[in-house]
Amino acid sequence: MSDAALMEASLVAAADVDIRLPLFERFFAAFPERRASFISVDAASRRMTDETLQMIHGLAAGEGWVWPLVAELVFTHRSYGALPIAEYDAFIDMTVEELGVAAGPAWTGEAAAAWGRHADALKAMIRKARADWASAMPAGAPQLAE
Numbered sequence: 001m002s003d004a005a006l007m008e009a010s011l012v013a014a015a016d017v018d019i020r021l022p023l024f025e026r027f028f029a030a031f032p033e034r035r036a037s038f039i040s041v042d043a044a045s046r047r048m049t050d051e052t053l054q055m056i057h058g059l060a061a062g063e064g065w066v067w068p069l070v071a072e073l074v075f076t077h078r079s080y081g082a083l084p085i086a087e088y089d090a091f092i093d094m095t096v097e098e099l100g101v102a103a104g105p106a107w108t109g110e111a112a113a114a115w116g117r118h119a120d121a122l123k124a125m126i127r128k129a130r131a132d133w134a135s136a137m138p139a140g141a142p143q144l145a146e
C-alpha cells in the first residue's frame with residue numbers, strides 16, 4: 001500500500017474524533033507563553049489542525065500545492081511573532097501523535113512510519129520557506145528565532 005493510502009486509512013479511522021482539543025491542550029502545556037498569541041483558539045485550532053494534516057498527506061500524494069501553501073503559511077505567521085522552529089516541529093509531531101491516539105488499532109507501525117516520513121518532509125519544507133523568505137526579502141521576512 002502507498003504511504004498516501006496508509007495515511008488515508010488512519011484519517012478514516014480517526015474521523016469521528018476531534019483531535020484539535022487535546023492537541024492544543026498539549027501544545028499550550030509545552031509552550032504556555034504562546035497561548036496569548038491566539039485571538040481565537042477555537043477558530044485557529046480548526047485550521048491549524050486540518051491544514052497540518054492536509055499538508056502532510058499532500059506531500060505523500062505528491063501534490064504541487066503544498067509548497068506554495070507552506071510558503072504562504074510561513075509568511076503570514078510572521079504576524080504572530082518570532083516563532084521558533086522548534087514550535088513548528090513540536091506542533092507537527094503532536095498533530096501526528098494525536099491522530100495516532102484517535103486512530104486506535106488502525107495506527108499500525110506502517111501507518112505511523114508513513115506519517116513520520118512526510119511529517120519530516122513538512123518540517124524540512126518549513127525550514128526552506130523561512131530561509132527563502134529571509135534571503136529574498138530580508139526586511140519583511142519572518143523573524144528567524146532559533
Ligand code: HEM
Pocket residue numbers: 034037038039040041044047048051052055073077080083087088089091092
Ligand atoms: C504546520 C504548522 C501550522 C499550520 C498549518 C498553521 C496554520 C494556521 C492557519 C491556517 C491559521 C489561521 C490563519 C487565518 O485564519 O488568518 C493559523 C493561525 C495561527 N497560528 Fe498557525 N499553523 C501552524 C503552526 C503554528 C505554530 C507552530 C504556531 C506557534 C505558536 C502557530 C501560531 C498561530 C497563531 C498565533 C495563529 C493566529 C490565531 C488567532 O489569531 O487566533 N501556528 N495557523
